[in-house]
Amino acid sequence: MKQIEERGGDFAANYEILDDNGRRKNECEIARESYISGAKCEHELLTRWHDPKEPPEPGRVVLVKRNPSSIIPYDLGHIDNDGNWVDSWCGSPIDDKIIGWRKIHE
Known part of the structure; x- marks a missing residue:
């Protein structure tokens, strides 16, 4: 940017x-x-929604846009050190397809 x-x-x-x-x-x-x-x-x-192929730095919590058919269409997530999307609330892997992510500005 x-x-x-x-x-x-x-x-x-x-x-x-x-x-x-x-x-x-x-x-x-x-x-x-x-x-x-x-x-x-x-x-x-x-x-703007960022392309999940260009993920945020590992550990940064972002708003994640999941597959529209998902029970939870939006969630808080981050990338772990292995490059996998993780649910920031419970620490479990996000299995749904990630459509995009957005920074959380404080």
């Missing part, structure tokens, strides 16, 4: 300073659009 400063630089480098009519945007318009763009980007990064 890119650092905030790096994403800010990318945004600024590609920002259109003229509106659709060729008029230069004022500071309020620029600030508003920048804030909205940043908030959308942060929301996307914080709520």
